[in-house]
Each structure stands twice: as C-alpha cells, then as structure tokens.
Amino acid sequence: MLRFHGDFDMKFLENVIKVVAPETALRREKARMRLKAMFEARNMYDGASIGRRTAGWRRVSTDANSETAFGTLARLRDSARDLVRNNEFAESGIDGIATYTVGAGIVPHFKGPTEQITETLERLAIAHFDSTDIDAQQQHDLYGLQSQVMRTVAESGECLVRRRRRRLSDGLALPFAIQVLEPDFLDATKDGDAGNGNVVVQGVEFDSLGRRVAYWLFDEHPGSRSSYRLPTSRRVPARDIAHIYRQSRPGQVRGVTWLASTMVRLNDFGDYEDAQLMRQKIAACFAAFVTDIEGVSAGDGGHLTAVGGDTSNYRENLEPGLIETLPPGRDIRFGDPPGVDGYGEYSSRQLHAVAAGLKVPYELLTGDYSNVNYSSARMAWQNFYKKVNVWQKQIMIPQFCRAVERWFLEAAAVSNGTGGSIKAIWTPPPPSMVDPTKEIAAQRDDIRSGTKTLSDAVRERGKDPKEHFAELQSDMALLDELGLTLDCDPRRVSRTGTMQRDQVASEPQET
Structure with a gap:
C-alpha cells in the first residue's frame, strides 16, 4: 500500500501522472491555474473578499424580480405605510x-394638424x-390624481x-375616467407559465416578445374590511392600465418603496426618541x-413617615412659589434629570442619512433651516431639482x-372625430427660485445669446408660450389704448427705467 507524506510525495505523484497519463496531468494543471486565477481575481477587490469582516454580508446573484418575490414587496409596503x-x-x-x-400639476398642451383641431x-x-369627471370616484381633477399617483409611488x-x-x-x-389603485390590487400569486404561451411575473403578464399584455387585478382591495369574500383576480388588458414605478434595475417588473x-x-x-x-x-x-439624618421609617404606601407615625408635617406635592419650613434635622434635595449630551448631533447624523436615502434635502425632511446659508441652500436645492426633473x-x-x-386622444377621436398627427407637450411646474434676481438675469442672458429660446423660458415657468404671448399682447394693447407707460413695458422703457430712444424722438417737442 502506497503512502505519501508531505509536499515531496505529492510532487512525486504529479511526476508519475505526467509520465503515465500526460492528458490527465494537463487537465489537472489547467484546473489548478483556473482555481488560482479565481482566488487572485476575487482578492483584488476588498468587496469580493471572504472573511470575518464580510461574514454577515448578504451577496446573492438574483435578478430584480427574485428580490421582491415571496411576499417581500407586501412586507416592505406595510412597513413603509406604518412609518x-x-x-x-x-x-x-x-x-x-x-x-x-x-x-400644481403637469399640464398638457395639444397641437393638431389644423388650428381647428388644436382648439x-x-x-x-x-x-x-x-x-372631477376624469376621476372614477369624482374626487379629484387630473392634477389631484397626479399628486396621488406620485405619493403612492414614493410610499408604496x-x-x-x-x-x-x-x-x-x-x-x-x-367617455372615460381613470381609477387610481394601490399596488395591493395586483395579484402577485399569479407567477409562472400563463398557459397560453405567455409568462406571468408577480401579476404582470408578458408575451413571447417580452411585451406587457395584461395585468391580473383583484376585484377589490385584498385588505378591505367591507367584504368577507375571498379575493379573486381577473385579467385586465394592458392597454387599460398604466403602471407607474421607479425602475432601478433592468428587467424589474415591480416597484419598491x-x-x-x-x-x-x-x-x-x-x-x-421615545426612549x-x-x-x-x-x-x-x-x-x-x-432626608432625615435622625432616622425616618417608610410608612404605608411608601410615604415618608416620622418615627411615631406622624406625617402631618410632611408635604408630598410641590407647587409654584412654595416656601416650606422643614422641621429640625430634615433636609431636601432636588432631583438632577439626566442630560441629553450628543442628542442633537446624533439626531442630525441620522436624519441626514435618511434624507440621503430618500434623495431629498435635509431641510425639506426636517424643516430645520438653522444651519443653512445661501450657498449651501442653493447647491442642495439645485441638486434636488435635478432629481425632481428626472422623476x-x-x-x-x-x-x-x-x-x-x-386614452384622451382615443376618446376624442370617437366622440369628436379628431384625428391626424397630434402632438402633446406636458409641462411640469416650474422650480422655485432661490435667488430670483440672479437667476432671471442669467436666463435673460441665455435668451439674448441665443442658447435658449423665449418659448423655452416660458415653458420652464410652467406656462404655454402661445397663451402667454397672447395674454402679453392683450395687456400691451390695453396699455396703448389707455395711454399708459409702465416700467414693465420693454417697448418704451429700458432696463434702467429711462425711455427708449425711438420713444423720446417720437414724442412732440415743446415750442
């Protein structure tokens, strides 16, 4: 019976294999090289290392939908709503x-092939x-529903x-209305082969090309107390559903709070904080x-009782402005409440982390503007408005x-016969200005230099350029009719408040 001891014996065995079975030796050598390369590559990044520091680190290679399966989404939603x-x-x-x-709302403006269709x-x-006709429950207009949708997306x-x-x-x-539904209406138990060549992922049905074709929705909220029936889901065509969520990973079908x-x-x-x-x-x-240095015993109920049981000279309640004369030998000491050293700093650090996770400014989260100056506030809010623009x-x-x-254009085509090439522009609300004086001046320079059009500037303020200029024209015509000249009229008054040259020349001269 052969026995091998130490590295020398292993090297001897390898040499024997090389002579007797060179192909086997080659495969063993390749396997050793791949194993060595794998360990070396893993150790090149600290985040890929395995050791005591990373022992509790959950690192899995699941796709985006596996992370939200098996009731994970429901538990996250419930936790978020409780918070x-x-x-x-x-x-x-x-x-x-x-x-x-x-x-105040993301406002649409439509442009049709003819002026009549546009109007x-x-x-x-x-x-x-x-x-409120747009709301199936007759509670909100479109812009109220927009706010409700965005809040639900962020919360749920x-x-x-x-x-x-x-x-x-x-x-x-x-002839249509829209109904806003919480994600609880989506039947997440519908998951897998749909039986018709399609596949269902947590209630969303896809065809063979990966297109959404249907949603499996409950008839009523599964958490409703108004019904004692078991919830049943029905297949609703995707053309009648809008699914709004933030997609963080490619292929992600459901949204996470x-x-x-x-x-x-x-x-x-x-x-x-409660503690x-x-x-x-x-x-x-x-x-x-x-305290009584002469000796006091505890009476019934734990009250202070003098030796002999006399409690008539003891006051157990304190009142504002109270002056009490203590008997000889008695002393009183006031409680010293524990301090809260470090509470403010700790709270600030925690809430800064929360604000970073929610992607909102710390001041918006807490309402605390005590440590803000103009520069820091401008940087924070400019960064936030970039995120808002993305959302x-x-x-x-x-x-x-x-x-x-x-849905609007389909309904308009049915009821009013509108058709052709129709373009819609949705204008979000304008961001608030931190320093209007500087920001308006910068915007004016952009327009004068040609890097921005006047219509772009008007849209950024949440207005329709056509309506804005029509109203401006009406205002100017009214001023001319009344013979008024205001500082806000750039046709006649310069930025410094003086009359324009052509206006001065056109005025009648006194003789």
Missing part, C-alpha cells in the same frame, strides 16, 4: 417628493382634465391607474428627595401622462 402614518419624518419626505414633483383638443382637455413603490370606459350618454366631456433603504434607520430612530422622552419623563417625576421626465410623464394622453 408614514406614525413617523413625521417619513411623512414629510414622502409628501415633499409628491409636492415638488407634481406641484378642439385644448377645449376638451380643459373641460375633462380640470373637472408603485401605482396602478386603470381606464374606466363611460357611455356617451353619461354626459362627460369625454422609496423608504426601503432607510426604514430600519427611521424606525430605530423613532424608538430612540429619550421616557427617560426625561421618569426623571422629572422625582422632583425632590427629603418628472422618466416616471410621471412617460408612464402616467402618456397613458392618459393616449
């Missing part, structure tokens, strides 16, 4: 995201979108909007301690507004 209900910072962050993304579309849009991770068709006899400007990365920190911070408050409340209950242009407009636009 928004009971944590003021979570509520402030979610409300701020919806407020700054939608504001018809604009009239229909105002009649339908600016009334996603939102569903369903087109509800209406009869022409219902008396609406257009924006509080996901901060909810544990927020919950722990809330518990920490600090309770600590101070308990300490405040012990207002004073009476508007990559989430709300393409996923929600374009779906509403498509």
Whole structure:
C-alpha cells in the first residue's frame, strides 16, 4: 500500500501522472491555474473578499424580480405605510417628493394638424382634465390624481391607474375616467407559465416578445374590511392600465418603496426618541428627595413617615412659589434629570442619512433651516431639482401622462372625430427660485445669446408660450389704448427705467 507524506510525495505523484497519463496531468494543471486565477481575481477587490469582516454580508446573484418575490414587496409596503402614518419624518419626505414633483400639476398642451383641431383638443382637455369627471370616484381633477399617483409611488413603490370606459350618454366631456389603485390590487400569486404561451411575473403578464399584455387585478382591495369574500383576480388588458414605478434595475417588473433603504434607520430612530422622552419623563417625576439624618421609617404606601407615625408635617406635592419650613434635622434635595449630551448631533447624523436615502434635502425632511446659508441652500436645492426633473421626465410623464394622453386622444377621436398627427407637450411646474434676481438675469442672458429660446423660458415657468404671448399682447394693447407707460413695458422703457430712444424722438417737442 502506497503512502505519501508531505509536499515531496505529492510532487512525486504529479511526476508519475505526467509520465503515465500526460492528458490527465494537463487537465489537472489547467484546473489548478483556473482555481488560482479565481482566488487572485476575487482578492483584488476588498468587496469580493471572504472573511470575518464580510461574514454577515448578504451577496446573492438574483435578478430584480427574485428580490421582491415571496411576499417581500407586501412586507416592505406595510412597513413603509406604518412609518408614514406614525413617523413625521417619513411623512414629510414622502409628501415633499409628491409636492415638488407634481406641484400644481403637469399640464398638457395639444397641437393638431389644423388650428381647428388644436382648439378642439385644448377645449376638451380643459373641460375633462380640470373637472372631477376624469376621476372614477369624482374626487379629484387630473392634477389631484397626479399628486396621488406620485405619493403612492414614493410610499408604496408603485401605482396602478386603470381606464374606466363611460357611455356617451353619461354626459362627460369625454367617455372615460381613470381609477387610481394601490399596488395591493395586483395579484402577485399569479407567477409562472400563463398557459397560453405567455409568462406571468408577480401579476404582470408578458408575451413571447417580452411585451406587457395584461395585468391580473383583484376585484377589490385584498385588505378591505367591507367584504368577507375571498379575493379573486381577473385579467385586465394592458392597454387599460398604466403602471407607474421607479425602475432601478433592468428587467424589474415591480416597484419598491422609496423608504426601503432607510426604514430600519427611521424606525430605530423613532424608538430612540421615545426612549429619550421616557427617560426625561421618569426623571422629572422625582422632583425632590427629603432626608432625615435622625432616622425616618417608610410608612404605608411608601410615604415618608416620622418615627411615631406622624406625617402631618410632611408635604408630598410641590407647587409654584412654595416656601416650606422643614422641621429640625430634615433636609431636601432636588432631583438632577439626566442630560441629553450628543442628542442633537446624533439626531442630525441620522436624519441626514435618511434624507440621503430618500434623495431629498435635509431641510425639506426636517424643516430645520438653522444651519443653512445661501450657498449651501442653493447647491442642495439645485441638486434636488435635478432629481425632481428626472422623476418628472422618466416616471410621471412617460408612464402616467402618456397613458392618459393616449386614452384622451382615443376618446376624442370617437366622440369628436379628431384625428391626424397630434402632438402633446406636458409641462411640469416650474422650480422655485432661490435667488430670483440672479437667476432671471442669467436666463435673460441665455435668451439674448441665443442658447435658449423665449418659448423655452416660458415653458420652464410652467406656462404655454402661445397663451402667454397672447395674454402679453392683450395687456400691451390695453396699455396703448389707455395711454399708459409702465416700467414693465420693454417697448418704451429700458432696463434702467429711462425711455427708449425711438420713444423720446417720437414724442412732440415743446415750442
């Protein structure tokens, strides 16, 4: 029986294999080289290393949809909603995201192939979108629904909007309404082969080309207390559904709450604040301690009782302005509540982290502007408005507004015969100016240098250029009719407030 000891024996075995079975030796050598390369490559990055420091690090190679399967989305939604209900910072962050993304509303402007069609579309849009007829529940106009959708996306991770068709006899400007649904309506148990050549991923059905063809929706909210029936889901064509969510990974089918990365920190911070408050409340209950160096026994109920049982000379409650004379030998010491050293700094660090996770300014999250100067505020809010612009242009407009636009044009074609090439422009609300004097001057220079058109500047302020210039023309005509010259009229007054040259020359000279 052969026995091998140490490296020498292993080398001897390798040499024997090389002589007897060279192909086997070659495969063994290649395997050793691949194994060595694998370990060397892994150790080149600290994040890929394996050791005590990374022992608790969850690193899995799942796709985006596996991360949200098996009830994960539902638990995340429930946790986020609880935080928004009971944590003021979570509520402030979610409300701020919806407020700054939608504001007073992302307004559509339509342009048809003819002036008549354009006017018809604009009239229909105002009649339908600016009334509660657009809401299946008759509560909000289009812009109120936009705010509700964006808030649901940030809080619950996603939102569903369903087109509800209406009869022409219902008396609406257009025969459709939209219904905003929470993501709970999506049946996540529908997952796998659909049986018709399609595949269903957590309630969303795809065809063989990867296109969304249907959504499996419950008839009512599965958490509703108004019904005692088991929830049943139905297949709804994708053309009647708008699915709005932030897609963080390619192939991600469902949306995740924006509080996901901060909810544990927020919950722990809330518990920490409660503990600090309770600590101070308990300490405040012990207002004073009476001592008797001559000896005092504890009477019934734990009250201080003098030797012999006389308690008539002891006051157990303190009142404002109280002056009490203590018997000889008695002393009183007041409680010293524990301090809160480091509480402000710790709270600030935690809330800064929460603000970073939600992608909102710290001041918006907390309402604390005590440590802000102009430069820091400008940088923070400019960065935030860039993110808001992304949410508007990559989430709300393409996923929600374009779906509403498509339903609007289909309904307008049926009820009013509008057709042809129609273009719609959705204008988000303008961002607030940190320093209007400087920002307006910079915008004016952009227009004068040709890097920005006047229409672009008007759209950035949330207005339709055509309507804006028509109103401006009407105002100027009224001023001319009344013979008024105001500083705001650039035709007659310069930036410095003096009359323009042609106006001075045209005025009659006194003789």
